[in-house]
Amino acid sequence: MTTRANRYDAVRMNREMLSSMSPPTWRWYLLAAVLGAVVAFGLYAFTVQVTTGMGVTGINRPVMWGIYIISFVFWVGLSHSGTMVSAILRLSKASWRRPILRGAEAMTVFSISVAGLFPLIHLGRNWIFYYLLPYPNQRGLWPNFRSPLLFDMVAINTYIIGSTIFLYIGLLPDLAVVRDCSSGWKKKIYAILAMGWRGSAEQWQVFSRGSTLLACLIIPVAVSVHSIVAWDFAVTLVPGWHSTIFAPYFVIGAITSGVAAVITLMIVIRKLFKLEEFLQPVHFDNMAKLLLAVCLLWSYFYFSEVFTTWYAHKPIEWEIFSFMSSRYGIMLLIMMLGNTIVPIIGLCFRQVRRSLPALLVITLLVNLAMFIERFLIVVPSLSHKNIPFIWGSYTPSWVELAIMVASFALFFLLYTLFAKFFPILAITDVREQEEVLLGSQQNGRTRLETLVKEE
Amino acid sequence: MKRRSFLQLSGMSLASSMLAGCRKGNEKLIPFLVPPEDGAIPGIANYYASTCRQCPAGCGVLVRVHEGRAQKVEGNPHHPVNQGKLCARGQAMLQELYHPDRIKQPLKRTGIRGSGQFIPISWDEALKQLAGALAPYQQKEQEGLLLFSAPLRGSLARLTGDFLQHFPKAQHLAWEPLSPEWLQQGLFGNPGIPxxxxxxxxxxxxxxxxxxxxxxxxxxxxxxxxxxxxxxxxxxxxxxxxxxxxxxxxxxxxxxxxxxxxxxxxxxxxxxxxxxxxxxxxxxxxxxxxxxxxxxxxxxxxxxxxxxxxxxxxxxxxxxxxxxxxxxxxxxxxxxxxxxxxxxxxxxxxxxxxxxxxxxxxxxxxxxxxFTPATDAHISSNYAELTGLIERMQQKKVQLALIYGCNPVFSIPSDSNFSAALANIPQIISFASFLDETSLQADLILPDHSNLESWGDIVPPAGTRQQVIGLIQPVVKPLHNTRAFPDVLLALAKGMGGNLAMQLPHESYLQWLEEDLIKRIPDLFIGDRRQQMDHLLQQGGWFGPELEPISPKALKRPERVVSPEFSGAQEQYPLQLQVYASVNFYDGRSSHLPWLQQLPDPMTTVVWGNWLEINPQTARKLGVNQGDLVEVSSPAGKLTLPAVLYPGLRPEVVACPIGQGHQGLGRYADRRGENPLKLIKETEASKQRLTWGGTRVQVRRLAASSGLVTAGHAEGSYHRDLLGL
Amino acid sequence: MNIETSEFHWGMVIDLDRCTGCGACVTACQAENNIPISEQDGIANGRNLHWIRIERYWEGEFPHVRARFLPMLCQHCDDAPCEPVCPVYASYHNPEGLNGQVYNRCVGTRYCANNCPYAVRVFNFFNPKWPKPLEQQLSPDVTVRSRGVMEKCSFCIQRIRRGKEQASLENRKLLDGEVMPACAQTCPPQAIIFGDLNDPDSRVSKLARSPRRFRLFEDLGTEPSVIYLKGGGHDHPG
Structure with missing residues (x-):
């Protein structure tokens, strides 16, 4: 009886959880069209930049890096969401991660891919970007492996590949489900994508071992990626950048923005797929506590950095802080509110941690503040660099803003498309969780002890 | 270069290098079948010595010429005036040669004066018209011919002198704003410039x-x-x-x-x-x-x-x-x-x-x-002569004006009504290279060569103990259909015939110059004249032996000095205006050169514009910030200028450089900034000598933005401590 | 990178006591190195392309006010911060102690400019334009840079080459003072002296041993090849 009831439930669940893959509605088309249009406008802006020159941006001497690098750092930071949920929560066996697992992993892949575009957009001569690659050539020239930008390229590529594999491996059982539920040419495609997943015990064992292993491996990659991004800045002689704290500070910043993004995602997915029974207030409470912890850490790092600068009062470094607080005072205020004051005070209260509207506001604010934080790291230091005679400032041009907005649109577009063609909810994981309650799990013809034993 | 041609070229060079590799060594490249006439060999640069005319100082230059194109001007290390050094204005001489807005052929006015409407005409026609206009003045009593030029020295002074002899009542006024007439009229008189x-x-x-x-x-x-x-x-x-x-x-x-x-x-x-x-x-x-x-x-x-x-x-x-x-x-x-x-x-x-x-x-x-004795012909007029001329012009006593090598409409304060007086002259003929304020008023323009296309000589008015005749030689072929002013004079002489043609039979100014040099330094041309001349041209001129200094006699007794007078009531105009020659543009003659426009003014670091300097204390009282637009008014007129806070200025003084504010003079200078000479109030006393430092003004803030661009950061300029300087 | 295989180590001494701030060097450099004309907007937007600039610093208030000039150009550091950060070796160290910039290798990351404490690297934001016939002035010895690449002072490397070729044609050693960058050549008060720092008897070496010597941002350890001599004797109060 249990088996039949289970089977019935499984079928119902499959159908429910694949509902996102049902044929698109006009709303979906509208959304995709709007996002596509924004991306197209961004492409147009990029074309303008490529055909006329970097002069169409707000970049100048001394501020040679602008919105593109800021966006790059932001998106790399955001990409830590998937790693956080899938890896850390997986290793810590938090079972409520299951419904948001896929969404978060996809977020990682798309945000790191979007991040990877920015260094290329940023190049003065994008059309010869391949000079950065160690490809064999007649001139016998190699890229300069001492350059942090090359570390960057290697790290970003590793992360893209790693997180894609991570996402894909997790997708395998679900692709099999989709394969089983679809027909015609779709079935053929999903059959190829599912790579012959049959759900045998051996496959499950390999799968579970592989997932855990990948989860272990992806964490150091994630840490290294953001450390390397931090070193792009920290290894220079630029006052305000040259700081040993930058790598851990950037990692914490990335985790902050990742955690906040995951909470936002949880709220959205819960609403869209009506997962009230899976994502209960206690889960939000837990995530909010995590966010509180990383916000505290971030604030601690930020305080350490500003405090040491203020105490030492090295003229040029203090000059940068003074300039930042006068020219970009409002932004600094929003950053402090969004990263420190609001989340730390707000998340201390249980009611706030369990209130979804409040959490939505706080997490969006955190990510806005994180974007500003990157701006305030990149721009003021360059504006008031060592030579006072050529101090300057920076205001992004329409081209840069268009490309930045387009990057958000591209991210959402990729996400929307992904949700349409792939199961956005991790079916097997959720089912697994369902069946946890039953104490055992039916996998094909075998019956296994549940893999998860928590709660 | 197109990719196709690039590939072709690289293929060709690859093939040729391989072929060359087959031979033993590469002793010889294939020589020209016909060697180029002007000695321009691809890949080989030639240096020609010449003399700078961006200001009257007369620095010697070497011009690097590459395949017939002048590329770089350097100081002539053997020249006694500048000893191999050169200022920014001299460096920028090249852009005068290659300026996109040069007048390319003779022009005849079609629209009203100042409208800038001209039609190109041929040199024959232009010369015919000029000769026709000049002809009546050869008669004894015919008044009304004026030649207005910059001060002339050396050969050109003599040629103009000889030419004008045939026009008995002609007046030659040779004036420019920075000419040191005041020094020549000082305690010792001529020779006044030691x-x-x-x-x-x-x-x-x-x-x-x-x-x-x-x-x-x-x-x-x-x-x-x-x-x-x-x-x-x-x-x-x-x-x-x-x-x-x-x-x-x-x-x-x-x-x-x-x-x-x-x-x-x-x-x-x-x-x-x-x-x-x-x-x-x-x-x-x-x-x-x-x-x-x-x-x-x-x-x-x-x-x-x-x-x-x-x-x-x-x-x-x-x-x-x-x-x-x-x-x-x-x-x-x-x-x-x-x-x-x-x-x-x-x-x-x-x-x-x-x-x-x-x-x-x-x-x-x-x-x-x-003090060294005056060694050469010199035509120069003082300010009193200039104001006298303006009066004559106002009384319509000038019928034909020839204007060469100067821009009086720009460089004479508007309060002296020069432009209005100029309008009284029925016929104005200009020899300008650019359509500047003055040549825009001309009826006929016979464009002069650029300095680097001309022959000539320069006698430095100040600054050497030896006698120096700097030579100017063309380093490139004339770019446009222009003619040197002295060549025009000689062509006129020929065309007008009579005594004039008899006395000035020279084929070209070069011939005149050579003959003149022989007259001035006879012992130099003992041997082969051609060879001697070549030698002089090679070294950039004739640098004679050190002159015996003379002890000057005071022409007058030193007198008491009275307090300076300022025009304008102190209550209404509380500030004193000081105008000064721009470091980049001298008296404004170089404002059309983009290198100099781009060159930050050394003190204010302003580029592409001009400004009013105000002491920060005064600015605070007036509520003026760096870069604000202010209105400066004097009894003579009003200007709007961007304000620059200038700590190195007395609080009761405001200052403005001369040089910008052109109406014309090509795309880089046209309507850029303001000309502070419009503010100078002339008084009775100032008609006798140039007193451009004696005007009071009032400054009023107009707006917060003025388009002022400085190369240096205004606030950062006060932070030298960060450099450890 | 401090590996030098050449007999030369080019260096420059700038005597601030002689420098009058006149700007002749700036225009000479612009003429020599085919530096594009920057329009007013460009300079307003921080896109001036001059390779050398005269920095003017104010000090004090009226009447105790001073202005100090500091000619600033690529310092050709022996331990140049711009070099290691370039991912494509466009910024490299040449055997004679020069910081080279390979225009056709540069992809325009602008990282070098950020890491240059002297802020002497300039970026080609647009393709250069010279209204005809101004382009006839361009020197064939120096590349006209296209948009998207970094550039900076090269110590007039084309002149160094020319000098060395001339010397080798005449089968002799290069003389001290034979090679001069355009700025040093034109400087009226001779504030800029250029030469071989490896030759202890060269004029530049002698001046570099002056007690007035200092280098900018010595604490950063960049080991610049440009040595300044302190402007002295300012006995003005303040």
Missing amino acids: DYDLGNTQYLLSFGADFLESHLSPVRYGHGFGHMRQERQTVRGRYSYIGPRLSLTAASADRWLPARPGTEWALAFGIIRRLLQEKSFDASALQAAGLSVTNVTELVANFNVQRVAEIADISPTEIRATINEAVSISPALALVGEMTAWQSNGSAAVAAVELLNLMLGNINRPGGLY
């Missing part, structure tokens, strides 16, 4: 002389300045500057004494008084100049430190220290410049400083100044 031996002096005292930027011969003095500071093993020459504005020149001084405008002379009197007290003055020089000690003693009797400090409004400590230095360090040399001379009391003030030099024993000694 050679200042900056390099060997131990103490330099500048009375408003901006000798590093525009005064007489800036490159020469710049070179001397470097020598004075650090070239000698044990001595570092000290230097003080007195004047209301911390100019570029003043910025290099050890001490800046910010005297009230027109009071610098008081310090000279103070020093003379101390010299007399200590009896350490050069009595013999005083006697030789024909001056008496009692006379001088009387003159300076009251000028103790306190009095000097009061007159100039400088702290007595500074004055005392300066006087101590000037009398104790020897040789101590005094220079006097435009900032002092352009005041209403300028004439007496200049004489005071000249007297100081005399008393310090500086005449004809190392580290002092050398």
Whole structure:
């Protein structure tokens, strides 16, 4: 009886959880069209930049890096969401991660891919970007492996590949489900994508071992990626950048923005797929506590950095802080509110941690503040660099803003498309969780002890 | 280069290098079948010596020419004036040659004057018209012909002189704003411009002389300045500057004494008084100049430190220290410049400083100044002659004006009504290379060559102890259908026939120049004339032996100096306007060159524009910030200019450089900034001599943005501490 | 990178006591090195392309006010911060102690400019334009840079080459003072002296031993090849 009831439930669940893959509605088309249009406008802006020159941006001497690098750092930071949920929560066996697992992993892949575009957009001569690659050539020239930008390229590529594999491996059982539920040419495609997943015990064992292993491996990659991004800045002689704290500070910043993004995602997915029974207030409470912890850490790092600068009062470094607080005072205020004051005070209260509207506001604010934080790291230091005679400032041009907005649109577009063609909810994981309650799990013809034993 | 042609070329060069590899060695490239006529060999640069005409100083240059194109102008290391050095204006000479807005062929006006509507005509027609216009003036009594030019020296002065002889009543006015007529009319008269031996002096005292930027011969003095500071093993020459504005020149001084405008002379009197007290003055020089000690003693009797400090409004400590230095360090040399001379009391003030030099024993000694005899023809007019001319023009006594090598509409204050008077002249013929304010009024334009396409000679008006004739030779073929002014004169002579043609039968100005050189330096052309000439051209001119200095005689007794007068009521116009020659544009003749427009003004770092300098204290009172748009009004007119907060300026003074504010002169200068000469109020006294430092103005803030662009960050400019400087 | 295989180590001494701030060097450099004309907007937007600039610093208030000039150009550091950060070796160290910039290798990351404490690297934001016939002035010895690449002072490497070729044609050693960058050549007060720092008897070496010597941001350890001599004797109070 249990088996039949289970089977019935499984079928119902499959159908429910694949509902996102049902044929698109006009709303979906509208959304995709709007996002596509924004991306197209961004492409147009990029074309303008490529055909006329970097002069169409707000970049100048001394501020040679602008919105593109800021966006790059932001998106790399955001990409830590998937790693956080899938890896850390997986290793810590938090079972409520299951419904948001896929969404978060996809977020990682798309945000790191979007991040990877920015260094290329940023190049003065994008059309010869391949000079950065160690490809064999007649001139016998190699890229300069001492350059942090090359570390960057290697790290970003590793992360893209790693997180894609991570996402894909997790997708395998679900692709099999989709394969089983679809027909015609779709079935053929999903059959190829599912790579012959049959759900045998051996496959499950390999799968579970592989997932855990990948989860272990992806964490150091994630840490290294953001450390390397931090070193792009920290290894220079630029006052305000040259700081040993930058790598851990950037990692914490990335985790902050990742955690906040995951909470936002949880709220959205819960609403869209009506997962009230899976994502209960206690889960939000837990995530909010995590966010509180990383916000505290971030604030601690930020305080350490500003405090040491203020105490030492090295003229040029203090000059940068003074300039930042006068020219970009409002932004600094929003950053402090969004990263420190609001989340730390707000998340201390249980009611706030369990209130979804409040959490939505706080997490969006955190990510806005994180974007500003990157701006305030990149721009003021360059504006008031060592030579006072050529101090300057920076205001992004329409081209840069268009490309930045387009990057958000591209991210959402990729996400929307992904949700349409792939199961956005991790079916097997959720089912697994369902069946946890039953104490055992039916996998094909075998019956296994549940893999998860928590709660 | 297209990719296809790139591939073709690279293929060809690959093939040729392989072929070359087959031979043994590469001793010879394939020679030209017909060698190029002008000696232009691809890949080989030639250097031609010539002389700079961006200002009258006459620095020698070498022009690097590559395949018929002039690429770089360098100082001529063997030239006695500039010794291989060159200023930014000289460097930019190339852009005058290759300027996109040069007049490319003779033009005839079609629209109304100033409309800029011209049609191109042929040289034959232009010459015919000019000859027709000139013909009546060959008659004895025919008045009304005017030649307005910059001061002319050397060969061209003689040619113009010879030419104008045939027009008995013709008037030749040769004037430019920065010509040092005030120095020539000073204590000693002609020869008024001595050679200042900056390099060997131990103490330099500048009375408003901006000798590093525009005064007489800036490159020469710049070179001397470097020598004075650090070239000698044990001595570092000290230097003080007195004047209301911390100019570029003043910025290099050890001490800046910010005297009230027109009071610098008081310090000279103070020093003379101390010299007399200590009896350490050069009595013999005083006697030789024909001056008496009692006379001088009387003159300076009251000028103790306190009095000097009061007159100039400088702290007595500074004055005392300066006087101590000037009398104790020897040789101590005094220079006097435009900032002092352009005041209403300028004439007496200049004489005071000249007297100081005399008393310090500086005449004809190392580290002092050398007077050399005038060696060459020189046509130059003073300001009184100019104002006289304007009156004649207003009375419609001028019928035909030939205007060459100057832009009087721009460089004469509008208050003197020159432009209105110019409108009275029925026929104006210009020889300008650009459509500037003056040539836009012309009926006929016969464009001159650029300097680098011309023949000519330059006699440096100031600054060498030897006789120097700098030669100008064309380094490239003329770019456009233009003709050199002297060649036009010779062609006219030929065309007009008669006596004129008899006396000026020369085929070209080059021929005239050669003959003239032979007349001036006869012993030089003993051997092969061609060879000698080539030799002169190669070295950039003729640098004669050192001249025997002469001891100057004072033409007049030094007089009391009165306080300077300012036009405009103090209540209505509380500030004093000082105009000065721009470091980048001199008197405005170089404003059309983009390199100079782009070159940040050294003191304000402003690019592509001009500005009004205001002391920060005054600006605070007026509520003006850096970059605000302000309205400056004087009794003569109103201008709107961006404000620059300038700490190196007396609070009651505002300053503005001359040079911008052109209406015309090509795309880079046209309608850029304002011309401060529009603010100068002329008075009765100022008609006799140039007094451009004597106008009061009022400043009012108009708006917060003005489009002012500075190369340096306004706030960062105060943070030298961050550099550890 | 301090590996030098050449007999030369080019260096420059700038005597601030001689420098008058006149700007002749700036225009000479612009003429020599085919530096594009920057319009007013460009300079307003921080896109001036001059390779050498005269920095003017104000000090004090009226009447105790001074202006100091500091000619600033690529310092050709022996331990140049711009070199290691370039991912494509466009910024490299040449055997004669020069910081080279390979225009056709540069992809325009602008990282070098950020890491240059002297802020002397300029970026080609647009393709250069010279209205005809101004382009006829361009020197064939120097590449005209296209948009998207970094550039900076090269110590007039084309002149160094020319000098060395001339010397080797005449089968002699290069003389001291034979090679001069455009700025040093034109400087009226001779504030800029250029030469071989490896030759202890060269003028530049002698001056570099002056007690007035200092280098900018010595604390950063960049080992610049440009040595300044302190402007001295300012006895003005304030």
